[in-house]
Amino acid sequence: MAMSRKVRMQxxxxxxxxxxxxxxxxxxxxxxxxxxxxxxxxxxxxPTLYVLFFTIFGNPKGRYGPCMAIGFMxxxxxxxPLGTYAILYGLVNRFLSPRRQMLFRENPVTQMMLAAxxxxxxxxxxxxxxxxxxxxxxxxxxxxxxxRIAAVTGPxxxxxxxxxxxxxxxxxxxxxxxxxxxV
Amino acid sequence: MARRKRMMTIATPFKHPLVLAVLxxxxxxxxxxxxxxxxxxxxxxxxxxGTAEAPNHEELSDDERKALQxxxxxxxxxxxxxxxxxxxxxxxxxxxxxxxxPELSDDAILARILVRGDSSNWRHTIYINLGTEDGVSVGNxxxxxxxxxxxxxxxxxxxxxxxxxxxxxxxxxVTIVPGAxxxxxxxxxxxxxxxxxPDNDWRDNIxxxxxxxxxxxxxxxxxxxxxxxxxxxxxxxxxxxxxxxDLVVTNDAQGHFPSGLLVGKVSQVHxxxxxxxxxxxxxxxxxxxxxxxxIRHRRPTLDENMRMTMEKRHLxxxxxxx
Numbered sequence: 001m002a003m004s005r006k007v008r009m010q011x012x013x014x015x016x017x018x019x020x021x022x023x024x025x026x027x028x029x030x031x032x033x034x035x036x037x038x039x040x041x042x043x044x045x046x047p048t049l050y051v052l053f054f055t056i057f058g059n060p061k062g063r064y065g066p067c068m069a070i071g072f073m074x075x076x077x078x079x080x081p082l083g084t085y086a087i088l089y090g091l092v093n094r095f096l097s098p099r100r101q102m103l104f105r106e107n108p109v110t111q112m113m114l115a116a117x118x119x120x121x122x123x124x125x126x127x128x129x130x131x132x133x134x135x136x137x138x139x140x141x142x143x144x145x146x147x148r149i150a151a152v153t154g155p156x157x158x159x160x161x162x163x164x165x166x167x168x169x170x171x172x173x174x175x176x177x178x179x180x181x182x183v
Numbered sequence: 184m185a186r187r188k189r190m191m192t193i194a195t196p197f198k199h200p201l202v203l204a205v206l207x208x209x210x211x212x213x214x215x216x217x218x219x220x221x222x223x224x225x226x227x228x229x230x231x232x233g234t235a236e237a238p239n240h241e242e243l244s245d246d247e248r249k250a251l252q253x254x255x256x257x258x259x260x261x262x263x264x265x266x267x268x269x270x271x272x273x274x275x276x277x278x279x280x281x282x283x284x285p286e287l288s289d290d291a292i293l294a295r296i297l298v299r300g301d302s303s304n305w306r307h308t309i310y311i312n313l314g315t316e317d318g319v320s321v322g323n324x325x326x327x328x329x330x331x332x333x334x335x336x337x338x339x340x341x342x343x344x345x346x347x348x349x350x351x352x353x354x355x356x357v358t359i360v361p362g363a364x365x366x367x368x369x370x371x372x373x374x375x376x377x378x379x380x381p382d383n384d385w386r387d388n389i390x391x392x393x394x395x396x397x398x399x400x401x402x403x404x405x406x407x408x409x410x411x412x413x414x415x416x417x418x419x420x421x422x423x424x425x426x427x428x429d430l431v432v433t434n435d436a437q438g439h440f441p442s443g444l445l446v447g448k449v450s451q452v453h454x455x456x457x458x459x460x461x462x463x464x465x466x467x468x469x470x471x472x473x474x475x476x477x478i479r480h481r482r483p484t485l486d487e488n489m490r491m492t493m494e495k496r497h498l499x500x501x502x503x504x505x
Contacts, residue, residue, distance in 0.1 A: 030302040041406055045304055064201065076221055078301050079308035079336060079344060080352075083208045090201050126305055127351075132209070135352035137404050145405060149304055 010182065012059040013173050018183050019054075019066045023073035026050055031077045042145065044153045045119050047074050049160045051089045052118050055096045056105045057161070059182050064093035084129050088122050101178070108158035116154030120146050222339030225298070225310060269295065272474040279328030280476060284443055290479040292317060294325075297342065299469060305405045307347040309333070309469070313477060314341040324433075324440050324478045330466045331355065331433055331444040332475065345475070348446070348467060349412045351405040357416060357446055358434040359397040359461070361424045397423040398434060401446065401463060412465045413450060419459040425452055431463050438482040 026047045034043050051067045058066065071089035075082050096103070096118070104110040123146035130136045137145065165181075174182045196202050243251065273293040281288045294311035301308040313319045315338050323335040325345045333353065336346035346353050399416040406412045419425060429449045433440040451462035483491065 027302040031298065031300040035300040043304055047302070068204075074302045076224065078303035079306035079346060079350065080303055081208070081211060082221070083204070083211065085303070087201070087204050087208055090204065094201055123304060126303070130305065130351060133352075137351045137402065141404065 010059075010061075010176070012061055013182050014171060015059075015062070015066065015183060019069045020073065022050060023047070023070035026070075027074045027077045030074070039152045040148045042148045042152055044156060045123065045149050046153070046156070046160075047071075047085075048089075048092075048119050048122050049115055049153060049157050051092060052096070052115055052157065053160055053164055054183070055093045056100045056103060056114075057164075057179075057181050057183075059176065059180055060097060064090040064097070067093040080126075080130070081133070084126060088125050088129075091125075092118060092122065100180075106179075108161075111157045111161055112154045115157035116150040119153045120150035123149050222314075222337055222342055222344060225342055226339055269474050272472050273476075276326070276328045276472075276474065276476045280326070280478075283329040283445075284441070287441055287478050287480070291326075291476050292319075292479065294319075294343075294475050294477050296469075296473055296475060305351045307333075307350040307353075307403065307405070308336065309345045309347065309475075311343050311345055311475060311477070312341065314339045314343050316340050318479050319343050319477050320479070320481070322439060322482055324444060324480055326444060326476045326478060327467070327469075327472050328476070329443075329445055331440065331446050332467045332469065334439065335477065343477075347469075348401070348403055348414065348465065349406055350403045353403040355401045355440065355446065356434050356436045357399055357401045357431050357463075358442075359399070359416075359419070359423065359425050359449060360430045360432060361397065361426065397425060398436065399461065401431070412467065414447070414463045414465055416461040416463055417458070419461055421454070421456075421458055423459065425449060425459060425461065427452055438488065441478065441480050 030043070030046060034046065037043065047070060051070050054067055054070070067089040068086045071085035071087070072083070074085040078085070103114060105114075124142065127136055127139075127142040127146065136142065168181050168183065176182050197206070276293065277288065277291060280291050292313065294313040296309050297312050298310040311325070319335055319338050321335055321338055323338075324331060325333045325335060331348060333345045333347040333350070335343050337344045348355055397419070399419040401414050401416045404412075404414060406414075416431070427449055431446040431449060433442060433444040433446060435442045445466055447463045447465040447467070449461050450464040453460040453462075
């Protein structure tokens with residue numbers, strides 16, 4: 001028991017690079033490139049997929065800290081109040097990380113569905129954060145907008161997982177007991 | 184060994200870091216915290232947009248030095264061509280403002296777009312290379328020519344964040360001008376100037392009773408459309424004479440924007456029995472330019488507003504007495 005706990009909690013590899021480098025790179029990608037592509041009138045929400053991947057596959061050490069850091073990177077390049085995405089991504093990790101073993105996370109179909117659900121939730125919550133300060137586009141419009149973002153983003157999750165797992169193999173990142181990657 | 188049961192009190196949930204973060208976030212979000220820090224971090228980009236000095240290559244051979252000089256000259260030519268293009272765009276925009284809104288031309292200054300985008304799916308922001316040192320302040324309208332694209336959300340020393348009219352947090356008071364000339368198919372910074380009829384006096388009549396009815400608030404809808412977004416105007420008076428193709432311009436009802444900046448044209452009119460819902464095809468197209476115009480328009484204070492209203496009423500009364 002003590003041994004398995006020790007293995008599970010071993011120091012993550014490349015965490016700083018994946019959290020700060022990856023978070024900043026994806027935020028820049030969103031700010032400079034992705035917003036030139038329009039699919040169904042919306043842009044895909046790639047940083048949320050990255051956070052979801054970290055949540056369901058990453059080393060649980062550090063709890064929601066890494067996800068909050070990725071959210072903070074995104075907040076830095078967004079016009080909204082600082083900390084909105086940080087808190088939302090922290091909550092995503094808080095709610096999904098303890099349930100990662102029950103999510104059939106290796107299956108591309110469940111990955112897709114989970115990604116669509118999480119992206120929808122994050123975008124609705126972001127709209128709620130705007131409503132708090134007196135902005136927003138109305139709840140029915142926001143629901144439609146969030147559903148479209150979820151529909152565009154969800155199918156990308158298996159590709160992101162596949163790409164990340166390939167990258168982990170190249171970097172010799174160990175797989176921990178329980179199926180988590182040591183990042 | 185039996186685990187000690189933790190005592191649950193009212194304060195227990197508040198000890199969770201995420202709950203604390205949410206509680207800390209709410210007042211900061213309402214107060215608009217964060218943009219100062221962001222602009223402070225992006226400030227080096229504004230400095231980097233200046234020119235750098237060429238390094239000294241004394242240790243190189245003649246051929247290598249000539250090759251470097253040639254490369255440097257080619258860079259200079261490319262840079263001058265780019266600068267020329269920016270100046271051309273700026274000239275076109277200032278000419279458009281001078282032709283259409285001469286009263287604003289003294290307050291208009293040109294800015295270069297540094298970052299064109301936002302990492303959020305809901306916010307639409309661009310960053311420009313002017314700040315408080317250039318006289319830019321929060322709330323200043325930003326245009327391409329005389330076409331409104333947004334307003335300054337936050338101003339740093341040499342950099343400012345511009346909230347676009349498509350941002351979900353942006354509201355623009357507008358007037359729909361009946362019978363105004365329709366928008367052309369071609370989308371350039373001067374396209375509208377060419378097509379507005381100088382004999383049409385709609386701008387002189389912008390405060391008349393007819394146009395008072397045709398007022399509304401246009402809201403951003405976070406659309407991802409990179410060109411020609413469609414923006415909604417809700418709750419327009421049912422008695423207003425609005426038709427598809429009418430021009431939509433800003434009004435200064437709230438003092439945020441000067442009157443007469445072009446917003447777009449009405450593309451759809453929906454009758455909701457008690458009011459009208461309109462959809463505006465915005466004239467904003469950020470893909471056609473690298474330069475924008477900041478209009479250093481100051482929102483009048485309450486006193487100034489009152490004085491202007493009193494003066495207007497006084498003049499009206501004098502005219503009536505005549």
